[in-house]
Amino acid sequence: PGWTPQTEQEKRIAYMLFAPPDQALANILQAGLGMADPKLASVLIEDAVETRKALLDWGARFDQQGLRSHGVPIMEAVRGQLHKTDAVVHDRTMISDLLVHDGECVGAVGVDENTGETVVIQAGAVILGTGGDANLFLHNLNPDDTCGDGYVLGYNAGAELTNLEFKQxxxxxxxxxxxxxxxxxxxxxxxxxxxxxxxxxxxxxxxxxxxxxxxxxxxxxxxxxxxxxxxxxxxxxxxxxxxxxxxxxxxxxxxxxxxxxxxxxxxxxxxxxxxxxxxxxxxxISTCHHCSLGGLRIDVNGETTVPHLYAAGEVAAGPHGADRMGGHMLLASQVFGARAGKHAAAFASGQKQRDMPGKVSAQAEERIESLRRGDGASEPEPFRAALHHYAYFKLLVTRSAHSLASFLGDVKGISEELSRFTVTDPGAIIETLELQNLLLLAHIEAEACLMRTESRGPHYREDFPRQNDAEWLRNVVVKKAGDSPQVTTAVIDPSWKDLGDDKIGYWG
The missing domain is CATH 3.90.700 (Flavocytochrome C3; Chain A, domain 1)
Incomplete structure (x- = not known):
């Protein structure tokens, strides 16, 4: 209200912002270049109005430009609702592993950042809202703790991931x-x-x-x-x-x-x-990683391919494709966060707490304890800085079979050094666990980028510079198989046709 678009760019932005539902859905699918899940994109549009209304009812207030606030009003509104519940908040605690028993997610293991103590949490269901992988890269626009933890947690639990090669x-x-x-x-x-x-x-x-x-x-x-x-x-x-x-x-x-x-x-x-x-x-200025468009595969309730493990926001894949419409990452976090919360709570509240064998958490606890008795370096920062550099120049903007193979060699070298680390300070334990996650994620993402032998959206292969719809209207899917990532493909939107970008206005 009160805004009259003047420039060509402003007119395209207005077209994007005020599109009717059918056009908004078509915009998402066209921006996604065949890589978005139509079911999840439909949910995003269907739930958008009610999701915004809920936030306004909770007291969220958005300024017109959104420059200083962006997601801040959402955080404040959700925090206010959280404080009205009897939920126990484990502040400054990093979750290092998920617990899986009989193929189902049953809890998590973490580290208290203040004391270094191991924390074991049993749960009827787990929801991941951990953000993306921005701190894999030298230049990014995210907080320093956005380290791809959720991707790795889900991967190690056996969940499928997709679209990891697509970044904003x-x-x-x-x-x-x-x-x-x-x-x-x-x-x-x-x-x-x-x-x-x-x-x-x-x-x-x-x-x-x-x-x-x-x-x-x-x-x-x-x-x-x-x-x-x-x-x-x-x-x-x-x-x-x-x-x-x-x-x-x-x-x-x-x-x-x-x-x-x-x-x-x-x-x-x-x-x-x-x-x-x-x-x-x-x-x-520089070229900076802003957000990732891939993550854990979810259904319309936000549930991953591991029963009772859910994901929402940047850690989840599907509502967006190779590219996305502006503002939709925040929207997806709220739409699928609400759906995941309701679905997970409905399941967990109907379950009796089961006895969990000690062996379920033993491996996760051992991962933490092993850091205290290594015989190598004890300062992770130089290794993290090296990984940032390698990923920025070999994995972010320009990719090729040569650069990706070289990057995998870099990752292997740092991983071998990290295997001998000795850390006792609680903060250093957290930093080392984050670095372990970044290294594993770097390996997974490089394999996904190697698999897609074309260029599509932000995935640019110097050795395959053209988009190849004849062979690559397929999503790259990654799942853990033993000690290595298994990389396959799947068709998520078999009916997608390229309608041209003129119909979607301003995207991104």
């Missing part, structure tokens, strides 16, 4: 604070390396212009291969950093100081000032 990758500021660049890149903007040389033209195909590359990128925002030129912006940035031409913070420079560029005003200007970013001088 945005431009973002990296210093002095990390922030997503939401506004379009205007004409006359300069992208420079640390030597103040404009570099984008050096990476474009013959005959292409930087202006056209940026125009295509402004039509969606995240990195994607679904158009012809926008991908070269991220490819150029990553290659400049790889060549050592970045700043001390592994960034390039975005210069909006040309007098022909209108200054940022209003809420956007206030937001950047609040975050310490000053566009009156060149700003350090």
């Amino acid at each position: 990758i945005f431009l973002g500021t990296v210093y002095p604070t990390r922030n997503m660049l939401l506004q379009p890149l205007p004409t006359h903007v300069r992208l420079m390396n640390a030597r103040e040389k404009e570099f984008l033209p050096d990476y474009l195909p013959k005959g292409a212009t930087a202006d056209e590359c940026l125009r295509q990128r402004n039509g969606h925002n995240p990195f994607s291969t679904r158009d012809t030129l926008s991908r070269y912006l991220d490819i150029a940035i990553v290659n400049e950093l790889r060549a050592g031409r970045g700043t001390d913070h592994n960034a390039v420079l975005l210069d909006r100081t040309d007098e022909r560029i209108p200054p940022l005003t209003g809420p956007r200007s206030e937001f950047w000032a609040y975050r310490g970013i000053d566009f009156s001088q060149p700003v350090e």
